[in-house]
Amino acid sequence: MQISVFLENKSGRLAEVTRALAKVGVNIRALSLxxxxxxxxxxxxxxxPKEARKALSDAGFTVTETEVIxxxxxxxxxxLASIVDLLTGKGLNIEYLYAFVGQRGENAxxxxxxxxxxxxxxxxxxxxxxxxxxxxxxxx
Amino acid sequence: MADGQLGELVFxxxxxxxxxxxxxRTRDITRVIPEQCGCGRTARRVQRVTGRxxxxxxxxxxNVFPSQIEEILMAIEGTTPNYVLVVDRKPRGxxxxxxxxxxxxxxxSDEMSKLEALSGRIRTEIDSSLGLRVGVRLVEPRTLExxxxxxxxxxxxxxxxx
Numbered sequence: 001m002q003i004s005v006f007l008e009n010k011s012g013r014l015a016e017v018t019r020a021l022a023k024v025g026v027n028i029r030a031l032s033l034x035x036x037x038x039x040x041x042x043x044x045x046x047x048x049p050k051e052a053r054k055a056l057s058d059a060g061f062t063v064t065e066t067e068v069i070x071x072x073x074x075x076x077x078x079x080l081a082s083i084v085d086l087l088t089g090k091g092l093n094i095e096y097l098y099a100f101v102g103q104r105g106e107n108a109x110x111x112x113x114x115x116x117x118x119x120x121x122x123x124x125x126x127x128x129x130x131x132x133x134x135x136x137x138x139x140x
Numbered sequence: 141m142a143d144g145q146l147g148e149l150v151f152x153x154x155x156x157x158x159x160x161x162x163x164x165r166t167r168d169i170t171r172v173i174p175e176q177c178g179c180g181r182t183a184r185r186v187q188r189v190t191g192r193x194x195x196x197x198x199x200x201x202x203n204v205f206p207s208q209i210e211e212i213l214m215a216i217e218g219t220t221p222n223y224v225l226v227v228d229r230k231p232r233g234x235x236x237x238x239x240x241x242x243x244x245x246x247x248x249s250d251e252m253s254k255l256e257a258l259s260g261r262i263r264t265e266i267d268s269s270l271g272l273r274v275g276v277r278l279v280e281p282r283t284l285e286x287x288x289x290x291x292x293x294x295x296x297x298x299x300x301x302x
Contacts, residue, residue, distance in 0.1 A: 004250035006243050008280050034252050038277050039243075043250055060282050062248045095251055113250065 001049040001134065002111065005042045006062040009035065017042060020059040026052045029137065030111060032098035043098070045070070045111060045137065068111050069120055070132040075101055075108040083110060086127035092120050109137070143174040148193050149186065167193045169205065197227055197294065199235045202272045206293045209239060212265045216258075217247060222281070229298040238275040239266065242282070 007013045014033075021028065021044075030045040046052045049065065056063045073079040080099065087094060095113040102109060109132065114120040124131050141147040151164040169191040176182050191207035198204070206225055214220045222242040229235050239262065249255055259276040266274050 002250065004248070006248050006278075006280060013280075036252065036256070039255075039279075041250055041252060041255070060280075062243050062245055062281055064245060064248050064250060066250045095253075 002066045002068040002113070003044045003046060003049055003052050003056070004064050004066060005044070005056055007040045007042055009037070009039055014042065016059065017056065017061065020055045020061075021046065021052055024048075024051050024055040026055065030098065030100040030109070032096075032111075034096070066113065067117050068113050069117060069124070070137045071110050071112065071124060072102075072107045072130040072132055072136075073110060079108060080110060083124070083127075083129055086123050086129060087112070087114070087120055090119065090123040092116060092123060141172075143172050143184075146171050146190070149189070169193060169207075195294070197225070197237070197296070199227065199237045199272055199274075202270060204237065204270060204272060208270060209266065212269060213241065213262065216261060216265060219244075219246070221247065223293070225294045227294065227296045227298055235298065236275065237272065238277055240277045240279050242280065243278045244281060 005017055007017070018028070025048075027047045028044055029047060032043045034041050034043070043066075044052065045068075053063055053065060071083055073083050084094070093115055095115065097110055097112045099108055099110045101107075112120065121131055146169055149166045149168045149170050151161045151166065153159075153161045168189040170187045170189050173185040173187055177185060191205035195206050196203055197206075204225075209223065209225060210220055213223060221244055224240045226238040226240060227235060228238070241259075241262065243255075247258060249258075255278060259278055262276045263274060266272060266276075
């Protein structure tokens with residue numbers, strides 16, 4: 001589960017998000033920030049999504065939860081290409097994605113935001129990709 | 141004023157003797173509804189007040205009532221989001237109207253394309269119904285000024301004294 005936060009492009013807003021999360025002991029696993037001139041959307045993968053959402057809502061942020069797909073892949077050239085091929089090969093559209101490298105450095109994890117999550121999961125599993133469960137993602 | 145046309149409600153009393161009113165300007169914007177009411181009454185009616193003449197902004201020659209903007213936001217969102225109208229004029233420039241809309245959880249999306257589509261839609265709807273190009277800025281909730289009681293909807297930064 002991904003937590004998305006609406007942020008105005010004002011100094012200190014990102015710090016307030018991270019402070020609110022730190023206060024309730026939520027650890028950020030991965031994040032991505034998309035921005036326009038006026039505002040940005042911060043997307044977070046955290047170890048405790050429920051607590052994170054509550055803490056941010058309480059702090060006055062506009063927050064939403066989105067189902068995303070996390071895929072573990074070998075951290076080597078062509079790793080991402082093979083995964084993306086599985087999705088585009090089925091005509092599935094990727095809204096956006098971001099990646100991070102796990103602590104041990106053997107595997108990279110890619111977060112996919114898809115229109116059709118069940119179809120994407122099926123395509124990935126069929127292609128032999130390692131789709132991470134919420135628990136596995138939290139444990140990285 | 142023709143029936144059904146928007147205008148200012150002005151009273152003149154014909155029968156009062158103690159406190160007569162002569163062309164008493166209410167500054168309320170409304171219209172006369174000549175048709176019979178659904179309940180059967182045949183008297184001419186006055187519509188619910190849609191705005192105040194003293195709320196009216198004139199932006200590049202176009203009359204704008206905050207209530208019109210509110211109706212458009214209402215039509216798009218289904219609820220009225222909190223909003224503020226900021227009027228500004230650059231030195232030797234034309235008036236600019238910026239509509240700042242607070243993003244509620246119902247409007248928010250993690251996809252930038254959806255957020256851009258939302259502000260684009262507000263812009264187009266205002267353009268097509270008022271004939272005025274405005275700027276639309278999405279802002280965080282609870283960032284817009286609130287005065288006690290009535291929300292302050294218009295911030296006019298124009299220096300009209302010169």
